[in-house]
Amino acid sequence: MVEIRWHSRAGQGAVTGAKGLGDVVSTTGKQVQAFALYGSAKRGAAMQAFNRIDDEQIITHEKFMLPDFVLVIDPALVFTDNITMNDKATTKYIITTHLSKEELISQLPELQDKKDRVFTVDCMQISLDTIGRAIPNTPMLGAFVKVSEMFELDYFLGRMKKVLSKFPQKIIDSNMQAITRAYNEVK
Amino acid sequence: MALKYELQEVEVWDGNYAASHALRQAQVDVVAAYPITPSTPVVENYGQFVADGYIDGEFVMVESEHAAMSGCVGAAAAGGRVATATSSQGFALMVEVLYQASGMRLPIVLNLVNRALASPLNVRGDHSDMYLGRDAGWIMLDSFNAQETYDLNLCAFRIGEHKDVRLPVMVNQDGFITSHTAQNVRPLSDEDAYKFVGVYEPVDELLDFARPVTYGAQTEEDWHFEHKARQHKALIDARPIIEDIFAEFEKLTGRKYNRVESYMMEDAEVAIVALGSTVESARVVAKYLRENEGIKAGVVATRVIRPFPFDAIRTALENCKAIGAMDRSAPGGALGMLFNEVSAAVYTTSSRPLVTNYIYGLGGRDLTLEQIKDIYRELKKNADAGEITTKIQQFVGLRGPKLEFFKTRRG
Numbered sequence: 146m147v148e149i150r151w152h153s154r155a156g157q158g159a160v161t162g163a164k165g166l167g168d169v170v171s172t173t174g175k176q177v178q179a180f181a182l183y184g185s186a187k188r189g190a191a192m193q194a195f196n197r198i199d200d201e202q203i204i205t206h207e208k209f210m211l212p213d214f215v216l217v218i219d220p221a222l223v224f225t226d227n228i229t230m231n232d233k234a235t236t237k238y239i240i241t242t243h244l245s246k247e248e249l250i251s252q253l254p255e256l257q258d259k260k261d262r263v264f265t266v267d268c269m270q271i272s273l274d275t276i277g278r279a280i281p282n283t284p285m286l287g288a289f290v291k292v293s294e295m296f297e298l299d300y301f302l303g304r305m306k307k308v309l310s311k312f313p314q315k316i317i318d319s320n321m322q323a324i325t326r327a328y329n330e331v332k
Numbered sequence: 333m334a335l336k337y338e339l340q341e342v343e344v345w346d347g348n349y350a351a352s353h354a355l356r357q358a359q360v361d362v363v364a365a366y367p368i369t370p371s372t373p374v375v376e377n378y379g380q381f382v383a384d385g386y387i388d389g390e391f392v393m394v395e396s397e398h399a400a401m402s403g404c405v406g407a408a409a410a411g412g413r414v415a416t417a418t419s420s421q422g423f424a425l426m427v428e429v430l431y432q433a434s435g436m437r438l439p440i441v442l443n444l445v446n447r448a449l450a451s452p453l454n455v456r457g458d459h460s461d462m463y464l465g466r467d468a469g470w471i472m473l474d475s476f477n478a479q480e481t482y483d484l485n486l487c488a489f490r491i492g493e494h495k496d497v498r499l500p501v502m503v504n505q506d507g508f509i510t511s512h513t514a515q516n517v518r519p520l521s522d523e524d525a526y527k528f529v530g531v532y533e534p535v536d537e538l539l540d541f542a543r544p545v546t547y548g549a550q551t552e553e554d555w556h557f558e559h560k561a562r563q564h565k566a567l568i569d570a571r572p573i574i575e576d577i578f579a580e581f582e583k584l585t586g587r588k589y590n591r592v593e594s595y596m597m598e599d600a601e602v603a604i605v606a607l608g609s610t611v612e613s614a615r616v617v618a619k620y621l622r623e624n625e626g627i628k629a630g631v632v633a634t635r636v637i638r639p640f641p642f643d644a645i646r647t648a649l650e651n652c653k654a655i656g657a658m659d660r661s662a663p664g665g666a667l668g669m670l671f672n673e674v675s676a677a678v679y680t681t682s683s684r685p686l687v688t689n690y691i692y693g694l695g696g697r698d699l700t701l702e703q704i705k706d707i708y709r710e711l712k713k714n715a716d717a718g719e720i721t722t723k724i725q726q727f728v729g730l731r732g733p734k735l736e737f738f739k740t741r742r743g
Contacts, residue, residue, distance in 0.1 A: 163514075167344045176516050177514070177516060180509070180513035204615055206513075209700045
């Protein structure tokens with residue numbers, strides 16, 4: 146089972162991102178789970194969303210997880226949230242930031258010994274450039290596809306198009322650009 | 333004429349969305365609703381379906397949950413197929429009318445998305461509202477995941493509207509854990525779903541002016557007892573009808589439901605009895621402990637909470653040695669409901685397994701697999717010792733000093 150934890154602010158689309166990822170992954174025949182810890186949280190409040198992916202039906206309902214991937218889609222949360230909580234020796238981090246990876250890690254002592262498992266990408270700038278709004282969830286999916294090596298990019302884009310099929314063509318195109326750019330730019 | 337909704341073979345739905353689609357497919361005549369977290373999306377999605385032309389029925393927005401259930405009572409008495417959804421405080425406000433609905437023998441389907449009751453205010457999942465409704469004379473079904481919420485909604489119309497049942501039905505799902513967790517769901521096509529639910533044939537409908545009837549009559553000591561006794565008998569007698577409808581659903585979908593769900597109980601020494609999503613988490617742990625620690629663990633769950641499966645739960649549990657009854661509701665100065673009801677059932681067997689009570693997960697507190705493992709290990713100790721080695725009631729996952737009550741006088 147692959148487990149993913151998203152760190153986000155309410156309103157940035159982590160729940161939509163987690164559900165979108167679930168939608169795409171389900172079309173490959175796998176079983177998925179997407180949920181969040183938010184309840185009555187207000188827009189801007191720190192929150193977490195989660196994915197589980199497995200070949201068999203997922204019947205665990207504990208919220209607790211040891212994540213294989215930690216996706217941080219708000220650039221400030223690495224400084225305020227405990228993003229390394231319950232991590233494993235193999236947990237990979239994808240963090241949205243305008244800083245270089247070296248600059249970021251130099252400010253975050255808890256990531257010093259995990260350098261080779263930390264990946265950075267500027268989801269904010271990418272979503273502003275492509276979608277025109279700061280909704281970093283879609284670019285994060287592109288970065289995740291690259292880092293996880295779970296899918297080929299073209300395959301993922303094709304499936305994502307289907308998930309978004311109810312939206313106008315312009316929105317579909319800009320989301321595809323955002324995913325592709327993040328895929329290419331994540332380091 | 334409602335538009336056809338294109339569905340994929342596998343959808344990724346949360347429990348709320350699954351419930352909304354089931355209501356849409358059942359072609360409900362009237363939904364009267366007042367939204368409340370975490371059940372809000374059930375009627376929010378339904379309202380969207382109405383606006384988008386997928387529903388022919390009426391969607392009545394009312395000023396409170398008391399009015400919502402009152403609207404449902406009126407529409408059901410008039411002869412319509414009726415449904416609504418609520419949670420927690422909204423359910424509490426409905427309670428007065430819940431008893432009216434069951435007493436008038438009106439087949440209404442209520443999606444109860446389980447949430448804690450204030451005070452303190454809390455929007456997250458526990459079973460306080462479910463427990464509040466248990467004496468209201470409704471049939472109560474319990475789903476453990478989004479697929480089951482969908483399936484049981486379709487079955488609920490069949491059960492409640494059956495001419496020998498004629499009772500309202502609640503479909504429970506865990507707030508947030510089921511209602512807001514998206515998982516793979518295999519829906520039926522609109523045609524197949526409606527074919528299964530069937531055309532509603534009302535009985536004694538108020539709008540049949542050629543044959544006037546009275547709803548909500550007053551009866552004092554002359555007839556009240558007979559009415560309530562008949563209502564109770566209708567609930568108890570619904571058991572084989574529920575089984576028949578579950579069997580028919582299995583033929584259609586391959587998905588089998590039982591009044592009591594047993595997992596790995598054939599040779600189980602220790603068993604957890606639970607409700608909601610906890611049932612599935614316990615199954616994960618039971619399998620793990622069998623493979624890794626040699627503990628013969630099993631899980632038993634009341635799929636049908638009312639009519640209480642006194643018969644089936646006894647059969648499921650009489651061959652095990654120790655049982656942990658898990659209640660996700662503040663017990664309010666007593667042992668938990670599941671403990672009391674399970675204990676009463678197994679007390680009438682010759683084996684009389686040891687039963688203990690675990691209170692957990694109030695207000696959405698997480699129940700981890702590790703905690704469930706510890707519970708099974710305690711049950712195993714009880715089974716080996718032949719007596720209860722812990723206090724009878726314990727709180728799990730509570731901060732601060734351990735809270736536990738009552739010693740056994742057996743053994």
